[in-house]
Amino acid sequence: MAHVTFTPHLQRFFPTLAACDIDGPTVRAVIDELERRYPGFASYVVDEAGRLRRHVNIFVGDEPIYDRETLGDALGPSTPVFIVQALSGG
Amino acid sequence: MPDEIVLGTKKGTLIFDRTPSGWTPRPIAHGGMSISYAARDPRDGTLWVAMDLAHWGPKLSRSKDDGATWENLTQIAYPRGARFIEQHLPTPGQDASQRPTTYKEATLLKVWVLAFGGASQPGVIHAGTLPGGLFTSRDGGDTWELNLPLWNHASRGGDLFAGDATSRNDWGGTPAAMAYGEFVPGIHSVVVDPRNPDHLLVGVSSAGVLGTSDGGKTWHGRNKGMLNDYLPNPEADWGHDPHFVAQSAGAPDFVWQQNHCGVFTSSDGAKTWKRVSKQDVAVHFGFPIAVDAKDGRVAWVVPAIGDDRRMAVGGGLFVARTTDGGESWQALRKGLPQQNAYDVVYRHALDAEGDRVCFGSTTGNVYVSEDRGESWRCIGNNLPPVHSVRFA
Numbered sequence: 001m002a003h004v005t006f007t008p009h010l011q012r013f014f015p016t017l018a019a020c021d022i023d024g025p026t027v028r029a030v031i032d033e034l035e036r037r038y039p040g041f042a043s044y045v046v047d048e049a050g051r052l053r054r055h056v057n058i059f060v061g062d063e064p065i066y067d068r069e070t071l072g073d074a075l076g077p078s079t080p081v082f083i084v085q086a087l088s089g090g
Numbered sequence: 091m092p093d094e095i096v097l098g099t100k101k102g103t104l105i106f107d108r109t110p111s112g113w114t115p116r117p118i119a120h121g122g123m124s125i126s127y128a129a130r131d132p133r134d135g136t137l138w139v140a141m142d143l144a145h146w147g148p149k150l151s152r153s154k155d156d157g158a159t160w161e162n163l164t165q166i167a168y169p170r171g172a173r174f175i176e177q178h179l180p181t182p183g184q185d186a187s188q189r190p191t192t193y194k195e196a197t198l199l200k201v202w203v204l205a206f207g208g209a210s211q212p213g214v215i216h217a218g219t220l221p222g223g224l225f226t227s228r229d230g231g232d233t234w235e236l237n238l239p240l241w242n243h244a245s246r247g248g249d250l251f252a253g254d255a256t257s258r259n260d261w262g263g264t265p266a267a268m269a270y271g272e273f274v275p276g277i278h279s280v281v282v283d284p285r286n287p288d289h290l291l292v293g294v295s296s297a298g299v300l301g302t303s304d305g306g307k308t309w310h311g312r313n314k315g316m317l318n319d320y321l322p323n324p325e326a327d328w329g330h331d332p333h334f335v336a337q338s339a340g341a342p343d344f345v346w347q348q349n350h351c352g353v354f355t356s357s358d359g360a361k362t363w364k365r366v367s368k369q370d371v372a373v374h375f376g377f378p379i380a381v382d383a384k385d386g387r388v389a390w391v392v393p394a395i396g397d398d399r400r401m402a403v404g405g406g407l408f409v410a411r412t413t414d415g416g417e418s419w420q421a422l423r424k425g426l427p428q429q430n431a432y433d434v435v436y437r438h439a440l441d442a443e444g445d446r447v448c449f450g451s452t453t454g455n456v457y458v459s460e461d462r463g464e465s466w467r468c469i470g471n472n473l474p475p476v477h478s479v480r481f482a
Contacts, residue, residue: 009145010146013146013162040162040164040165043147043149043164043165043167044143044146044147044149045146047147047197047198048165048167048168048170048197048198049170049195049197051197053145053146053147054270054271055144055145056145056146085145085146086145
């Protein structure tokens, strides 16, 4: 069960988006479930090939995910997942 | 006469209304979001905006209530297997001919332009994108489909869904894509012939112009007469870099384009082109071009120093107009700053409708003429950089 939190910036596009618990073995599974709950959500975080967008980060615990291509990073029980825009400089 | 101007800016969508006291801006929409293109569909009044969100990717937004509320749409997406031949910027000491052909899966980087189908095609909307795909919606923007005959065109290596390239790729990249970390082509112009909406032209940076006369089933290069001063053979079929392609709505055989190598015009629907710019009056390099809706010989450009500087000519801003198909040009300066001006006007940021002409600049100035360019008035000079200007 991942505990998922978000940058508040995403609420501009999904006003009802709120921290939630999601059952899923990987980050990909979490994004798929968020897409089911908030249609269109995934396209803000990943491109159409499923890759994490260049200027988006997902943290599992305190660490940014390793697999930006397929989001295959595994999630343990009660893992915090934080979805946020990257500070890419500027 | 249009009473509304729709601006796509780096910080949102701005609409100016013509009121008794002049052009009046509404509160900004999409505040803080970069808008690459904004326009109103003349068929049903829907406002369309292509958002270029730095973090969250390109998105479309539309309003069916004149901007009171906006709806973000399902994303345009490249289908799985849509590949392109990777290009690399020239590298000193590397022989490009020895580099193996490599492919990349396409993902949407930017919606660069939107164009509305003909009056007989309700719901048909076209979108030109980076990395060089033309998408068409037939249901008012709810779903979008990549035009495969253009994507798989022989000038791009053929059908890369089916396998490796069967022909050479002649489409180059555009620096406009570099902000997205890619060197890929882009479609910035989609021209729908009002006589027959199955007749389309697209402008590609950097390849040239392509046309279809069967609704997009087959495409052919339309670059005869084009001259590219940056190629060993200036009359090459490909490698041209139109900055914008525009057609006269009332005289559609007249098509114009502005690019690095001059202003070019066609009087036969882009079958052949003729260079009509005049370097001695500084009409040569620039980005946008607008054509009169009735008289196809009348066009406006906003010249810049090209190509290495991309600045206002002589520090003064002017619009150049021809009324004789490019035989002669008049510099129109009344009301425009003539010193210390550094404005450059992007490819979609000039429009003409009736007697009104409007342009917006990279330095956030917007000027309107109500007398076909003879005189100008600034309607905003602390605006964000302006990406697109369209009368509505």
